[in-house]
Amino acid sequence: MTTKFTPDHEYIRVEGDIGTVGITNYAQEQLGDIVFVELPAVGKVLKKGDEAAVVESVKAASEIYAPVTGEVVEVNSLLTNSLGTLNTAAEGEGWMFKIKLTNSAEVETLLDADGYADLTL
């Protein structure tokens, strides 16, 4: 299992050919209280960089981009009833969707934890 990050503050936790995607803890802190989330439809095929989801704080909407290319295979139904999880456990239970990778080489182009940490200093 490996966890990678985008400069746009998404993370992807890859196990086999399935990646679990969400926003980083840094991102949720920046957004503040999240009041709405729009998740992708299961079955949707996303290219790396496509808009995949939207999270809204009191103040603003922020797009979440697909960190890799693939098909959405699951969304986190917990978030529907418990949006606060995005604020309290962004990188854990507050994951947003799972994507089946079509090009695992893309993962290597993303930031590792140290690279991402440098970005958010």
Added chain:
Amino acid sequence: MSASDADQNLLTVPLNDQHVAAGGRMVPFSGYSLPVQYPTGIMAEHKWTREHAGLFDVSHMGPCFLTLNSSSGDPDTDYTDIAAIIEPLVCGDILNLKPGQIRYTLFLNENGGVLDDLMVGRSPLHPGALYIVVNAGIKEADFARLRAAAGDRASLQRADNNVLLALQGPQAANVLSALVPGITDLSFMTYGTFPWGDEDLIISRCGYTGEDGFEILCSPQHAPPLWETLLADERVKPIGLGARDSLRLEAGLPLYGHDLDETVSPIEADLGFAVSKRRRDAADFPGAARILAERDGKLSRKRVALVVEGAPAREGAEILDADGKAIGVVTSGGFAPTLGKAIALGFVPPEHAAIGNKLQVSVRGRLQPAEAVAAPFVPHNYFRKPA
């Protein structure tokens, strides 16, 4: 998630160090660096203000004084003279303000469009002086407009290098009266001068959150101890601009540059109350022909308050009728923490603005149900003294 960094030459407010020390997240706003929120976040700050007392630094705004250059010796004449300078610019009855009374009014252009909304107060002490507060983003234009109208009859003293604090919420009066005993004499939309230590504070009972509260004008050197003293009260927390905006939206109050601009008339903006009867009868304000015709029903759009199902409909979102026909646009919208749902203000043809009308909003291309409701979304809690 996308992020953007602003690198501008921002002005800092006198309490900048206090905001940073309190954990304020500083953002660019109207040319100033100001806290959008503190560590507890917008939702908690919003609710705290509705239940206790929130302390806001609104020093970016434009307080000023307009004072006659020479007194006639007669207080009534002096007040008539100073009111006559500002009345041609606005639609409110300034002439008949009582000493210490404040009125919300509008600078209008020749077409009846709103140039800014502002507060005008008649000085309780100096018959030839007005206390005026204009909006931050366009204060230079407002000050220039006031100077031009004054000519050599009156002088404008800017006070926007001072600190303007707003203490808002149901506990605000209890908190402030412990420091400044006289403030319980103030009713909603009145102001006065109150000693605090060796300084005279100008305190008005008004605000833009829908709650009872006060705005306090204070010198930069006295502001830090005042800020600290107010925050030492456990009923008071510092509140950022984020919650200020969600509070005013719930209160159904329009925001200049969003719900109000040079094309919007007071009638369209549902601010008909700001066009005072005496001025209507005289039809002596800018754009009177349009505004009076609109008041008689000849208007093409009207401000509507919407409760939105689903994602918040933000500024710029299209408003559609029940059949899907585009009829207007959202001018400010977001999430209402008190209600736990999305709300918005926007403009639609008047026949669609009736309370209970079923409309739709387009959010990221998806249509969501919306209903026209009565504003304010959350009832106002202003303090009016019994007659």
